[in-house]
Amino acid sequence: MTESQHDAVVVESLTAGYPGVTALEEVSLRLRPARITALLGANGSGKSTLFAALLGMLGKQSGALRSGAVRIFGTAPGQARKQNLVSFVPQHDHIDTTFPITVEQTVLTGRYGHMGFTRRARPEDHRAVDRALEQVGLSQLRSRSIGALSGGQRKRAFVARSIAQGAPLMLLDEPFAGVDRGSEELISTVLKDLAAAGTTVLISTHHLEGVAALADDVVLLHRRVLAAGPAEDVLTPQQLSAAFGSVFSAGFSNPGPGGNP
Numbered sequence: 001m002t003e004s005q006h007d008a009v010v011v012e013s014l015t016a017g018y019p020g021v022t023a024l025e026e027v028s029l030r031l032r033p034a035r036i037t038a039l040l041g042a043n044g045s046g047k048s049t050l051f052a053a054l055l056g057m058l059g060k061q062s063g064a065l066r067s068g069a070v071r072i073f074g075t076a077p078g079q080a081r082k083q084n085l086v087s088f089v090p091q092h093d094h095i096d097t098t099f100p101i102t103v104e105q106t107v108l109t110g111r112y113g114h115m116g117f118t119r120r121a122r123p124e125d126h127r128a129v130d131r132a133l134e135q136v137g138l139s140q141l142r143s144r145s146i147g148a149l150s151g152g153q154r155k156r157a158f159v160a161r162s163i164a165q166g167a168p169l170m171l172l173d174e175p176f177a178g179v180d181r182g183s184e185e186l187i188s189t190v191l192k193d194l195a196a197a198g199t200t201v202l203i204s205t206h207h208l209e210g211v212a213a214l215a216d217d218v219v220l221l222h223r224r225v226l227a228a229g230p231a232e233d234v235l236t237p238q239q240l241s242a243a244f245g246s247v248f249s250a251g252f253s254n255p256g257p258g259g260n261p
């Protein structure tokens with residue numbers, strides 16, 4: 001078995017972008033299974049474009065172009081989504097706060113891929129929802145309208161939806177943006193538990209704070225992959241300065257003396 005057959009995600013020479021913009025250039029990376037990888041990059045460094053590629057959504061945006069290859073557990077991204085191999089927690093949920101859907105119903109939508117055409121929830125779907133709500137500490141708020149949650153609680157609800165889906169690869173776009181410290185700590189703990197149980201987790205973030213404590217591996221992205229590897233190798237002041245020196249003043253938080261972000 002080759003090394004790539006052990007990887008959860010393989011991206012080879014991916015070049016992608018939009019009319020007049022090359023968002024990703026010759027990006028190659030591998031995600032090791034059952035680990036948390038942080039995709040670190042400043043605003044506009046290509047994180048969302050890479051997520052779109054991993055979700056097989058790139059071609060759906062008008063004018064998007066791409067070359068290269070992406071495999072999720074050896075499968076093309078669009079197929080991987082259909083097979084429930086990948087779940088996604090978006091940065092913005094674009095919720096209509098007047099829409100009358102409860103927290104529980106929101107989390108249950110994560111089970112749709114398991115229910116077939118009838119979308120009739122079975123006992124195992126309800127059990128998965130119960131477990132996921134418990135994990136993110138929202139059991140008590142399950143009957144509340146999703147629009148009546150705080151930003152941090154709502155993020156936890158969407159993490160629960162992703163957990164309930166039960167995909168072996170979980171992608172989270174800026175999971176800590178606009179989230180209070182308590183929700184951030186809770187989500188971090190949940191992600192560590194999921195990875196320990198075998199889920200491969202990829203989070204994008206432009207905040208250095210907390211990454212060292214959370215991520216096993218780090219990918220530094222700035223249209224190209226500037227560095228990738230175990231967090232302790234990548235998150236050094238030297239590496240960050242070499243890779244992002246000019247970016248510290250344009251979006252990154254300074255890791256501080258000693259480089260312990």
Ligand SMILES: Nc1ncnc2c1ncn2[C@@H]1O[C@H](COP(=O)(O)OP(=O)(O)OP(=O)(O)O)[C@@H](O)[C@H]1O
Pocket residue numbers: 018019021022023041042043044045046047048049050061206
């Ligand atoms: N739909 C689009 N059409 C044209 N250009 C786009 C589109 N989406 C993104 N871009 C451009 O592609 C580049 C990469 O953007 P992308 O959103 O992937 O970066 P990002 O790292 O996710 O940024 P952020 O942290 O601000 O979300 C940027 O220059 C951006 O302006």
